[in-house]
Every structure is written in C-alpha cells, then in structure tokens.
Amino acid sequence: MNKLSIGSWNVNGLGDKYRDDQFMSCLKYDINILIETWKGVDDTSNIPDFKNFQKCRKKNRRSRRFSGGIIILYKSHIHKGIIEIKDLTSSKNRLWIKLDKNFFGLEKDLFVCATYITQLNSPHYDDDFLKLKTEITQVSDKEPSYLSDHAQIVVFLKGCISMQNMNIDRKYSEIDMTFKWETISKEKLNTVLEESSTRDEILGYENTPFEINCSAVERAEQQLNNIFKTLTMRSCKIIKSFRKKKLKKKKP
Template identity: 30%
Template sequence: MNGSHLEMKSFTITCWNIQGLRSSAFGLKSRNSDFNRELKDSDIVLQETWCREDVSTGCPHGYTEIIIPSTKHPTITQGRDSGGMIIWCKSELSQSITVIKKEESYIWLKINKKIICAEQHVYMCAIYIPPSESPYYNPDIYSILEEEINHYKTMGNVLLCGDLNARTGERADTMNTQGDKHLPGSTCFPLPECPTRKSFDKLTNTSGMQLLQLCRTLGLYIVNGRLREDSLGRYTYSSALGSSTVDYFITDLDPMSLRALKVNPLTPLSDHSKITIYLKRAQSNSGAPSAYELFNSTYSYRWTPDSMGAYQKALENQNIHDLTHLFLTETFPIIILV
C-alpha cells in the first residue's frame, strides 16, 4: 500500500524508542534529515528520549511538545538516565488533543472523536515500561494501568502505546467466550471482533504474561500482527543479542476504525523500529457542495420502445466514453458529517 495515500486519508500516531535523543554519532537526532523524514506527516509522535527536562529537543516546526523528563535511580551513580519521553502533536490539532494526566513514566491524552472515525473520544496512554530486571521497573505498574484503564473506559475508548519490554509470543490476548461477547465477572466489556494475531516473536516473558492478562481482563487487544502492513507481526527490536516484539499499540477500538499498522525497517538511529498506527480520519464537510452548486432538473425522462436503441447509440459516442473513463478513474472523498 502506498504510504502517502495512507497518511492523506488517516490520522497517524507514531511510536518510536529512539534510544536517546542525542548520540555521539548523530548529535541531536531531531536535526538529522533522515530522522525528520521518518516522522514527516505524523499527527502525534511519541519517543523515548533519555533526556532531562532542561535540554533542547529540536521540536519540529508546526508541532507542540509535551515532555516527561528522564529519571535517575538513587542507587545508581553512573551511566545515563532512564526513560524520558517527548510527545509532539501537530499544532493545528491543539484544540482536539488534551493532556489528561501526566506521571513519571506515562501520560494520558484525550483525542477528540471529531477528528477520527470513532463514536467516542479516545484516551491514549503513552508509556515506557523498563525490563522487569531493571531497578527502574515498578512491580505495581500493571495494577496501576488496570485501574486507570478501567476509569477511562467508562468515558471512551482506550489506546495504549509504547515500548513495554513485554514479549507476548502468539499467546491469546482476548478471552475465548464461545459466542458470549462479554467477559465473565462483575464488570463486562464487549470484545471487539478482530483477526487472529500473528507474531515473528514466539517467546513470552514475565512482563508479557502480565500484559496478556491485562488485555484479557479489560477487553483490550494487541493491534500488532493483526492489521494490513503488519499482518505477520514483525519484530520491533533487533540487536546483536537477538530480535523481539516489545513495542505495541493496544486498544479496545473497533478494528473497522483502524486502517493499518506499519513496522518500519530499522535505521542506524535506533535498534527499535518506528511503528505507526493509521486510524480512519474524519473528513471535514468543507468539500460538500454548497446550495448554489445544486440545480433542479428542468427535464423529465420516460423510457419508450425506442429508448434502448437511442441509449446504445449514445454510449458509442466518444465524448461519453471519455466522460465515463474520467468518472471511473476519479477518486472521490468520503464526506463524514461530525
């Protein structure tokens, strides 16, 4: 599928662990032309930066910035900081994207339903979860997420994204309800109908098991390995030590409101791939014809015994051939009134 065509018709959210906004090889990566080419046209960009709050990030023109600074564990005196995120949102969307909650390792944004094809507002959690063996790992993070997702599900749909350091293999992330589309228990969430998930990564770790349980409990599903552009579930991380899938988009949105999920090839900028989800964008009705462009017909037409021959003769006219070809090859926008 043509990428530019997808971006023109979609609301795009890009998630990329760039392993530090600065490096000895590239300097400030946001000044690198290849880096900017990767992020061009994304509506929302989430990146892990390893940066403190007081450093320049090189936020691109036309975007506003939200910063979560990196942290330093009190028992660690050497080495870089951990975590840290920046979120760049297109400035023109500032009235439609709102910061709801901001914590040390994650942030909740509200995406107004008027800019995407959704019946409800979307509450997006951008998060970084360190490996379970890291001193920065919070063993309560999945309990915290469960409580907060429960809260935001009462107000709209939920979209979770980021580097979770969780390997889920091809294990089930949704409940097999055998025809019952609700989870058992006191709280019942409708389960979306979605394709079977595939993944290049066949292994599961401890964090992965917790993530799968979170999905099954709350009626969420992993988008990776289910949509076009990533129907096989590509690796999102590769290094000399091996490859894995640890960067995710997870949601309870109707899959019909999603167009694709793309895992880009690795670049020298990071061992993580950039992943982008394409949501159906709500088109404005500015392209709808105005009243003065509509005309009442002054003719009435009635089919007669001679009409068949006249109709066939008319179709043979070269001008009609040209007009028909033009109509069949033209792309017409779908107008959605919101």
C-alpha cells in the first residue's frame, strides 16, 4: 500500500450510532480507533466493509451500561495484514494490533496501541502510563509516535447552565502564553505528572462541587487553565508571553 490512514475518536458511547449516516461518514480511515464505546463484545458492531477487534470491561451489576470499551474498525481489504496481540497486555484499557511488514510493504512490523487513559481516581486506573511504557519496550526500542503529538488541545467544560447571558470577551479562554514542545519535554512532563502535588491539584479540581451559575463556570475555567499552564510551563519552552494592552487615557 502506498498510504495507510489511522484515526482515533472518543465516541462517548457507540450505541446505535453506526446507523447514522453522518457518523458513518466520519469512519473514513483505513483503521478507525473508537474509544469509550460503552459496549460489551458482541456482533452489533459488525459494519459492512469493515472488520473489527473489540475489548470491553466487565459490567458492574449495579450499572445500567458498560463503561470504557475499545473497538478498532479496519477496512476489510487489509484484513490479512492485521492481527491482534492478545498476550501483550491484560488491561481492558489497551488494545494492541500489529501491521504485517510484508503485507503493507514496510521495513519492519508496525505496532499500534489503542489506549484509554482513565482518571487517576477511577477504580479502573492501574498505573496505565507505566504499564503502557513497559509494553512499548517489549515491541520496540525506539521512541514511539503519538497520534495527537502535535494536535492543539481544546477543552470544553460540560455543564447544565445556559451561557447566553455570560459576558465573555472572547469565544474561548486561552492561556496567555505560547509554548514549544522540545526533546526533553516528555521527560519533564512525566516527572511533573508523577508529583503528588500535581495529582492533588487535578483531583482537587475533579472533586470541586462547582455551583450552577456563571461565576462558578468562570472559576472552573480559570482553575483548569491554571493546571494546564503549570504543566506546560514546567515541561515546555516558553516562546511568547502575551501582555495585556494598556488602555490609553483620553484627553479631556
């Protein structure tokens, strides 16, 4: 093959979305990784012209639906070149596949891991970062490539409050700095994330009972921005800092 495309999507529950033409039009890649499918392993995920690998968590008896869940949908015509590596991980948060070098015309076999990183306080969290790193070393001695390594991070706060009456100057609230990801940034970021103070700050944000009003939304937004700003300032190179423009005083 001259070109192979891979896409990843947190679908926030697959349900019967595969019956939606608009949803199906987004499955345009050769390999489509769907995260948080909230499904058990069944044949309802069989879609024409696609094959799939599935992984699901055991359903809690008190829950009305499954949680987590990973499905890799790939085009049927590349079926002979893809296999699932079941013995590489026992985690329900990761699904590994191998792309055969002979089938795809590669120099070496290509390993792809569909990963769902849970919250630190989730009962399903099991040192996922460290175990993923260990699994990577079993299949490669080189630095891995990340699907979203150079993607812009945009975060939306989900709430049950109308934003129409909020007085916001900009469409989005942005961090007032520009950063550059460097070679040592990954190591720095891992160090910061492993610090107890960082975990406490993130957990504190997750557990804060914000009120349902405009000021609480602004406070939640600012608190989240501070977390991102701390992480980036300690792991990346600061390229530019935006200063607020001073208003010129009008002459009387």
